[in-house]
Amino acid sequence: MSHKRIPEVAAPTAEHHREPFGIGEPAPRLSWKTTAPPGWTQQAYQIEVARTDEAHRTDWVACEESVLVDWPHRPLTSREHAEIRVRVRGADGTASDWSPALRLEAGLLKSEDWTAHAISPQWQSLEQPDGERRPPLLRKDFLARADVQSARLYVTAHGLYEIEINGLRVGDHALAPGWTSYDHRLRYQTHDVTKHLRTGDNTIGAWLADGWYRGRLGFNGGHANLYGDRLALIAQLEVVHHDGTRTTIATDTSWRAAHGPIVSAGLLDGEIHDARDERPGWSSPGFDDSGWSPVDIVTRDPATLVAPTGPPVRCTEDIAPARVTALDADRLLVDFGQNLVGRIRITVSGPAGHTVVIRHAEVLQDGELCVRPLRGALSTDRYVLRGEGSETWEPRFTLHGFRYAEITGWRGGDPHRDITARVHHTDMARTGWFACSNEQVNRLHENVVWSLRGNFVDLPTDCPQRDERLGWTGDIQVFAPTAAFLYDCHGMLASWLRDVAAEQHDDGTVPWYVPEIPGGEQWTPASPGAGWGDVVALTPWDLYQASGDTGLLAAQYDSARRWVDLVTGIADESGLWNRGYQLGDWLDPFAPPDDPGAGRTDRHLIATAYYAWSLRHVAWTAGVLGCDEERRHYQELADRVRQAFVSEYVGPGGAMTSDTQTAYAVALQFDLLPDAPARAAAGRRLAELVAAGGHTIQTGFIGTPLVAPALSATDYADTAYTLLLQQECPSWLYALKHDATTIWERWDSMLPDGSVNPGEMTSFNHYALGAVAEWLHTTVAGLTAASPGYRDIVFRPRPGGGITWAHAAHESPYGRIAIRWDLHASGIEVRTTVPTGTTARIEWPDGAVTTLATGTTTTWRPLGPGRPVAPSRHD
Numbered sequence: 001m002s003h004k005r006i007p008e009v010a011a012p013t014a015e016h017h018r019e020p021f022g023i024g025e026p027a028p029r030l031s032w033k034t035t036a037p038p039g040w041t042q043q044a045y046q047i048e049v050a051r052t053d054e055a056h057r058t059d060w061v062a063c064e065e066s067v068l069v070d071w072p073h074r075p076l077t078s079r080e081h082a083e084i085r086v087r088v089r090g091a092d093g094t095a096s097d098w099s100p101a102l103r104l105e106a107g108l109l110k111s112e113d114w115t116a117h118a119i120s121p122q123w124q125s126l127e128q129p130d131g132e133r134r135p136p137l138l139r140k141d142f143l144a145r146a147d148v149q150s151a152r153l154y155v156t157a158h159g160l161y162e163i164e165i166n167g168l169r170v171g172d173h174a175l176a177p178g179w180t181s182y183d184h185r186l187r188y189q190t191h192d193v194t195k196h197l198r199t200g201d202n203t204i205g206a207w208l209a210d211g212w213y214r215g216r217l218g219f220n221g222g223h224a225n226l227y228g229d230r231l232a233l234i235a236q237l238e239v240v241h242h243d244g245t246r247t248t249i250a251t252d253t254s255w256r257a258a259h260g261p262i263v264s265a266g267l268l269d270g271e272i273h274d275a276r277d278e279r280p281g282w283s284s285p286g287f288d289d290s291g292w293s294p295v296d297i298v299t300r301d302p303a304t305l306v307a308p309t310g311p312p313v314r315c316t317e318d319i320a321p322a323r324v325t326a327l328d329a330d331r332l333l334v335d336f337g338q339n340l341v342g343r344i345r346i347t348v349s350g351p352a353g354h355t356v357v358i359r360h361a362e363v364l365q366d367g368e369l370c371v372r373p374l375r376g377a378l379s380t381d382r383y384v385l386r387g388e389g390s391e392t393w394e395p396r397f398t399l400h401g402f403r404y405a406e407i408t409g410w411r412g413g414d415p416h417r418d419i420t421a422r423v424h425h426t427d428m429a430r431t432g433w434f435a436c437s438n439e440q441v442n443r444l445h446e447n448v449v450w451s452l453r454g455n456f457v458d459l460p461t462d463c464p465q466r467d468e469r470l471g472w473t474g475d476i477q478v479f480a481p482t483a484a485f486l487y488d489c490h491g492m493l494a495s496w497l498r499d500v501a502a503e504q505h506d507d508g509t510v511p512w513y514v515p516e517i518p519g520g521e522q523w524t525p526a527s528p529g530a531g532w533g534d535v536v537a538l539t540p541w542d543l544y545q546a547s548g549d550t551g552l553l554a555a556q557y558d559s560a561r562r563w564v565d566l567v568t569g570i571a572d573e574s575g576l577w578n579r580g581y582q583l584g585d586w587l588d589p590f591a592p593p594d595d596p597g598a599g600r601t602d603r604h605l606i607a608t609a610y611y612a613w614s615l616r617h618v619a620w621t622a623g624v625l626g627c628d629e630e631r632r633h634y635q636e637l638a639d640r641v642r643q644a645f646v647s648e649y650v651g652p653g654g655a656m657t658s659d660t661q662t663a664y665a666v667a668l669q670f671d672l673l674p675d676a677p678a679r680a681a682a683g684r685r686l687a688e689l690v691a692a693g694g695h696t697i698q699t700g701f702i703g704t705p706l707v708a709p710a711l712s713a714t715d716y717a718d719t720a721y722t723l724l725l726q727q728e729c730p731s732w733l734y735a736l737k738h739d740a741t742t743i744w745e746r747w748d749s750m751l752p753d754g755s756v757n758p759g760e761m762t763s764f765n766h767y768a769l770g771a772v773a774e775w776l777h778t779t780v781a782g783l784t785a786a787s788p789g790y791r792d793i794v795f796r797p798r799p800g801g802g803i804t805w806a807h808a809a810h811e812s813p814y815g816r817i818a819i820r821w822d823l824h825a826s827g828i829e830v831r832t833t834v835p836t837g838t839t840a841r842i843e844w845p846d847g848a849v850t851t852l853a854t855g856t857t858t859t860w861r862p863l864g865p866g867r868p869v870a871p872s873r874h875d
C-alpha cells in the first residue's frame, strides 16, 4: 500500500474483460481500484469517455461505489473505440489525478453488421459422415490500398479455426471459437490485423478442424456431427482507410478450399499431421490455387453470433521434461513432472515419411503409460516428417490431459530441449494465493490450482483426459467458490451459465452437463438431479459473492426460478424432494467402485437439503434484484422445506436418519437445523463420526466441501485439521504419497498398492474434491468476504493442526486483500492488507474483534485468556 497522501486510481476495467477488445456490451459497466491513505473513502467520481468524435466528462457523481458502475455515456456502437479514465474525490476533498486510460473496442453488436457468409468446402456435401474426413484449408487473395488506418478481423467457425494473413498467424487463441451451445450462441473473436496487411496483394487463409462441432464427443463410443456435418468459416476482415471509408473482405463463394496437411484432428483422439502435404505459401499472395475447390454457403443465423465475455484459451506455460527414459531404441518415456492439459511440441529431423507417434497418459503402470483411464480417447498425435532438416511441430486442434508421454520414432536431439509440454487453458487472471507452514498442504493447494487450470478450458469440465471432458453441472457447483477465489473466472462462467439457461429444458430440468450431448440411458434424457441442477441457483450467487455483480444474478434469475419451480412440482405436499433418480453423495468412498451413486447418505435427504438451499438462494437473489413478492414467496417455501427436512430427517436430540458425515455437514452448512442446541448436537455428532472413521474421508462430491467448514463452524476445528492432515487412504493428502500433482476423481484413483483403480471412471484430474481449498482460504488463512465483492472483509484465522503460519491473498474488485498470521509462543501475530473502499475486521479465535483501517496493519493477540491486546501497528 502506498503512503502517498493523494489517492491514485489504476486504469479502470470493463465488465469482467481481461482484454476488452471486440466486446459485446454496448454499455459496459466500469470498475476501478484506488490506492489511498488509511481511512480515505471515495465520495465522488468522475469518468471521462474519449471517443472518436467527442470526449465526454461526467460531472462529479456523488457515489462511494467503484465496482461495476454504470456506463456513463451514450452506448457504444459497433466497432467503436473508446478510452476511459476515472478520477475520484474523498470526503476530505482530496482528489486523485486522472487514472491511466482503459482502451476498449466494441465488436459487431448487431446481426446486420455481419455480411460474411458461413462457407464450407463444396466437397463436404459428398463426404461420408463416418468416413475419413480430412480437415480443409480455405483461402482468398485480396488487394489492400496504401491508406490503411486499421484492420479488424471478426471471425468464427463451425468447427475450430486458425487464421493466417500473408503467412502470419493471427492471434494466439487455441481451440477458437470455443464450445458454446452452438445452436443458441456461437462466439466470434475480434483481432487487430492492421500489422498483417500490406499495400497491394494480400491473402487470408484459414485452417479448419472438427472440434466440438462435428468431431466425436462423449463416452461409450461417443457421437460425431452433433451440431452438423459440414465445417464452415465465417470471417469478416474490415479495413478502415485514412479517409474513414471501409473495405470489407468477407467469406463468400469467391473463397477456395483444399485439403491441408492435417489428416485428422479430434479433441479426444489427437491429431495426425503429414508434413509432406503442407502447401508452402498457401496463405500468402502469389500461391496458385487454381486446383482448389469451390465453397458453398451454409446456414448460420448471425443473430446467434456473440462476443466473448471471458478470455480465450491459449498456451500459458511451457514445461520441459523432468525425466526422460529410453524404453527402446527409438521409444522415449517422458515425465513432465506435472499432470497438465495441453499438447507437446517436438523438434525432429529425419527422412520424409518417417512418423513420430506421441501417446499421452496421466499415470504409469509397470513403467509404461497407463491408458485405460482414458477409455475411448486415443490421445495420440502423429507427425509425419517432411524430410527437410529440422522440423518443429505442435498439434493445432487438440488437447490432452497428461503428465507422461511415450514418443515412438523419436528423431530429435536433446529431449530436454526438443520436447516441450505446452500448458493450455482459459487465460484467466490469477487472483488468489495460499501458503502455510505445512508443505503437504501447500502441495494439495497447488494440485487444486492445477486441476482448475486443466479443467477451465473454455467451459468448466469434469476431466480433461478421457472420453468425457463435459461441463458437468455438479462439479462446478461445488467448486465455484474455490475457483472464484483463485482466478477471475467470472467472464468464462457467465458465458457458460448463459448456455446452461439456454439448454435448460422446457420443464426447467437442468441437463447433467452443458452443452448437452447424448450420454446413454443414465444421462439422456436428463432428469432433475440435486446438487447438479442446483448450479443454476447457487453458482450465480457464489460468483456474486466474489464479484458483487448483480447483473449476473439478474441474467440468471429466470433460470434459477425455473429450476426451483420444477422441483416444487416434483416434491411432495410437505416439501420433501423424495422421488426420482439422484446421484446422492457421488463417489462416497463407501459406494462400490461400479456404483458411485450408492453412498451411505440417503439420496433424498440430500435432494431435499439442496432444494431448501436453492430456494433460499432464489429468495436472496430476488431480494437483491428488488423483487420483493418473489423473495417472500421463495423464502416461505424455503422455510416450509426446512421444516419438512427436520421432521423427516432430524430426530429428537438432533440425531439424523442418515448417521453420516455428509448428512450432518449438509444440515449444518445449509442451515437446516431448527435451533442452536440442534446445531451443537449435529456438530458434536459430526466430530464423533469423523473421529470414529479414524479421521479418514467418508464423504463424496456433496459432503466433501462441507465437512471441514461444518466442523469449524461448530467449534471442532481441531477435528477438521486432523481430517485435513490425514495421510491414509481415503484422505486429501493420501494422493501425495503417490506423487499426485492434481486432484483425483476418486479418493483412491491410485490404490494403496500403487495400481490404478479398476473402476471405469478413474480420472487423475478432477477438481470437485479440491473444493476443500475454500476452507484453506477462509478458515486456515482466514480471508473471507462479509459482503458481495469483498466490500466488507472479515479475517477469521483459525490456527490449528500444528501449522505455525498461513497466508492468503486475493485480488478483489477493490484491490488486493492479504493476511499472514504467525504463531508465537505467547500469541498470534496477524499482518493484513485491506484495500481502499472496503471495511475490514479481524475476528479472533477467542471471539474478540479488531476493526482495521485500510492499508497494511500488524496486530498481535495473546493466545491465553485474559491478557490485554497489544495495540495495532499501521505501516
Ligand code: RAM
Binding pocket: 462, 468, 472, 473, 474, 475, 583, 586, 745, 761, 766
Ligand atoms: C462422472 C464424473 C463427473 C460427475 C458425473 C456425475 O462422469 O465423475 O465428475 O459429475 O459422473
